[in-house]
Amino acid sequence: MEFRPTPVNWMVLGAMGAYVASALALVAGALAGRGRAGGRAPRVLWAPGWALYAAGFAVSLAAWLVRWHEVQHAPLQNLYEVFLTMGALMLPISLFCRRALRVGAEWADAVLAAVVLFPVAFVFNPEPQYLPAALQSPLFVPHVATYLAAYVVLGKAFFQAFWCLVRRPAARVGETLVGGSASLERATYAMVCFGFPLLTLGLVLGAWWGKLAWGDYWNWDPKELWSFVSWLVFLAYLHFRAVRGPRSPVLGSVLVLAGTACILITLLWANLSRLFAGLHSYAT
Amino acid sequence: MRRMRAIGLWVTLAAVGALAALSVVGTFRGAEGARALFTSEPLAVFWILLAVFLVACFFFGTGLLRSPGLVAMHVGSILILVGAMWGSDKGHSVAEKLLGRKKIPHGYMMIPEGAATDEVADDATGELVGRLPFRVGLKDFRIEYYPAKGPWELWFGMPVPPDHAPQMGWVPIAWKEGEEVSVGRTALRVRVIRYLPGARPVRGEAGEIAGAAPDSRSRTPAMEVDVAVRDREFRGWIFVPEGEDRASLSLAPIMPKDLSKEAAPNLWLVQPRGMPKDYFSDLAVLEGGAVVAEKTIEVNDPLGWGGYHFHQADYDHERGEYTVLSVRSDSGLYAVYAGFVLLVTGAFVRFWVERARVGWRRRRSDGVQADAR
Numbered sequence: 001m002e003f004r005p006t007p008v009n010w011m012v013l014g015a016m017g018a019y020v021a022s023a024l025a026l027v028a029g030a031l032a033g034r035g036r037a038g039g040r041a042p043r044v045l046w047a048p049g050w051a052l053y054a055a056g057f058a059v060s061l062a063a064w065l066v067r068w069h070e071v072q073h074a075p076l077q078n079l080y081e082v083f084l085t086m087g088a089l090m091l092p093i094s095l096f097c098r099r100a101l102r103v104g105a106e107w108a109d110a111v112l113a114a115v116v117l118f119p120v121a122f123v124f125n126p127e128p129q130y131l132p133a134a135l136q137s138p139l140f141v142p143h144v145a146t147y148l149a150a151y152v153v154l155g156k157a158f159f160q161a162f163w164c165l166v167r168r169p170a171a172r173v174g175e176t177l178v179g180g181s182a183s184l185e186r187a188t189y190a191m192v193c194f195g196f197p198l199l200t201l202g203l204v205l206g207a208w209w210g211k212l213a214w215g216d217y218w219n220w221d222p223k224e225l226w227s228f229v230s231w232l233v234f235l236a237y238l239h240f241r242a243v244r245g246p247r248s249p250v251l252g253s254v255l256v257l258a259g260t261a262c263i264l265i266t267l268l269w270a271n272l273s274r275l276f277a278g279l280h281s282y283a284t
Numbered sequence: 285m286r287r288m289r290a291i292g293l294w295v296t297l298a299a300v301g302a303l304a305a306l307s308v309v310g311t312f313r314g315a316e317g318a319r320a321l322f323t324s325e326p327l328a329v330f331w332i333l334l335a336v337f338l339v340a341c342f343f344f345g346t347g348l349l350r351s352p353g354l355v356a357m358h359v360g361s362i363l364i365l366v367g368a369m370w371g372s373d374k375g376h377s378v379a380e381k382l383l384g385r386k387k388i389p390h391g392y393m394m395i396p397e398g399a400a401t402d403e404v405a406d407d408a409t410g411e412l413v414g415r416l417p418f419r420v421g422l423k424d425f426r427i428e429y430y431p432a433k434g435p436w437e438l439w440f441g442m443p444v445p446p447d448h449a450p451q452m453g454w455v456p457i458a459w460k461e462g463e464e465v466s467v468g469r470t471a472l473r474v475r476v477i478r479y480l481p482g483a484r485p486v487r488g489e490a491g492e493i494a495g496a497a498p499d500s501r502s503r504t505p506a507m508e509v510d511v512a513v514r515d516r517e518f519r520g521w522i523f524v525p526e527g528e529d530r531a532s533l534s535l536a537p538i539m540p541k542d543l544s545k546e547a548a549p550n551l552w553l554v555q556p557r558g559m560p561k562d563y564f565s566d567l568a569v570l571e572g573g574a575v576v577a578e579k580t581i582e583v584n585d586p587l588g589w590g591g592y593h594f595h596q597a598d599y600d601h602e603r604g605e606y607t608v609l610s611v612r613s614d615s616g617l618y619a620v621y622a623g624f625v626l627l628v629t630g631a632f633v634r635f636w637v638e639r640a641r642v643g644w645r646r647r648r649s650d651g652v653q654a655d656a657r
């Protein structure tokens with residue numbers, strides 16, 4: 001693990017700093033607003049957090065565009081570019097979730113953005129690579145981008161589910177930052193409902209592309225199988241929630257955590273481990 | 285009714301859990317092991333039961349019919365399962381027994397340039413598995429390469445450009461600026477005096493190219509060489525014009541018809557090849573000796589003809605003189621595609637559109653109640 005001083009990596013470092021600072025400022029703002037009418041601090045307390053969050057987004061978006069210019073194709077080819085993209089996706093998804101789904105806790109989103117950018121700056125190889133023939137497809141960008149959006153959304157669902165499970169020991173602070181148990185359960189469900197169609201679309205676009213590139217829409221490749229397992233776990237959660245409603249938040253949360261763990265395996269282990277060598281091994 | 289829903293839930297969760305557990309087992313077995321597992325007879329029974337269960341969901345009061353999105357997702361899943369079973373090896377044998385329709389489920393074809401064949405070989409063993417009712421011919425095969433980084437290659441040989449692979453007539457020269465090197469088994473010695481990675485021409489009084497000068501905006505190089513054969517010596521520039529990927533310098537002043545009776549050999553400065561960018565096969569489909577279809581296929585753009593798809597799978601890595609096509613029957617494929625469309629559309633309708641509509645109605649009714657108060 002070492003920092004490789006490329007222009008993109010310097011920008012990533014800057015974005016990480018802004019994201020961490022924004023998380024701290026947003027937490028401080030939320031805690032300062034505790035007990036106030038409406039539960040929200042004055043603008044002067046939360047605005048700096050949002051400003052830093054926006055700054056982190058602007059810098060990571062700029063890094064993403066510079067990378068695009070460097071490699072001359074949409075930077076979605078390998079883990080370096082995929083994590084860089086996820087770092088730039090977080091703010092738009094946070095804003096959409098707040099406005100359309102009434103799901104907040106943006107400080108956690110900022111932490112998640114900093115976490116996904118960390119391996120970009122310190123772990124993954126920044127060397128630009130040419131696109132192999134199989135990746136030169138009109139389905140390359142939609143397939144990968146849809147999956148990344150789904151992963152970011154379901155990463156947010158993971159956070160809600162995690163707080164739903166650990167809510168009791170951290171009740172006072174936790175409820176200030178993320179809301180009560182009922183709202184956490186509803187937020188988890190809302191996030192999964194938002195992310196699951198994207199996960200489905202990513203899976204199906206991949207299958208269609210596999211048919212065009214390799215001849216079969218399903219090749220039983222380890223990465224394909226892990227992505228299918230992720231989809232199945234969230235499918236199980238949605239069936240469970242359809243019948244049980246919000247009455248079993250713990251079991252529901254466990255399923256969401258399991259689904260997110262499968263996503264991590266799909267995204268990282270299936271690519272990095274020699275155990276799962278297959279058709280997707282180039283994406284490291 | 286509630287009891288039926290609860291039973292339905294647990295059966296669903298058991299089926300999904302079993303499929304997830306089997307998929308995890310499959311990931312550790314590799315693609316071939318997973319394929320063998322999921323196409324085994326016990327699993328064929330599982331797939332059929334799963335399809336039957338999905339159909340049964342419509343009849344046992346699970347509330348499915350109230351949601352167009354859920355209907356689409358379930359119908360889509362059924363179509364995918366049925367299409368996949370129909371397109372499997374076992375599906376092909378069942379179709380042959382029931383309908384008398386013989387079709388090769390999958391295999392590959394190896395076709396040399398200028399030849400045509402109807403033979404399909406087994407993916408694993410390479411043995412002949414059957415013949416197509418038409419022939420597929422390869423008119424031409426070509427590879428595009430990315431430019432490689434680093435200094436350009438220097439070759440010695442014929443007055444026609446070398447083809448990157450060492451072969452009769454051309455010899456690669458392992459050059460280093462300032463060092464004299466011998467060229468293969470010839471008496472020729474070459475010393476690279478200067479190599480300019482980006483260069484522009486310097487013209488003489490008559491407008492001819494007399495040399496080169498460094499130019500950071502240029503993407504093509506120039507090389508000044510000193511060439512010697514026994515007591516004869518000659519110095520010159522190889523300058524690559526902008527946009528070209530090779531240039532030559534005739535060695536006629538020191539090697540007149542020395543190696544070839546027809547023309548003097550050349551020194552070639554050639555852009556190095558990077559990794560392959562894409563492969564192209566110009567295919568023709570022949571029925572009764574007549575060409576009935578033509579297409580240039582590449583990776584991601586196959587040819588579809590006569591119930592089969594032909595995908596660019598591999599090629600002759602040494603000389604690029606033959607292509608390897610993967611052949612796939614399209615049985616069941618369009619049912620699977622229809623299932624994909626329904627599954628995705630249903631997911632968006634169910635979890636985005638229907639949820640948004642419920643939320644909008646709720647907000648509207650909250651507003652009406654607030655107005656009434």
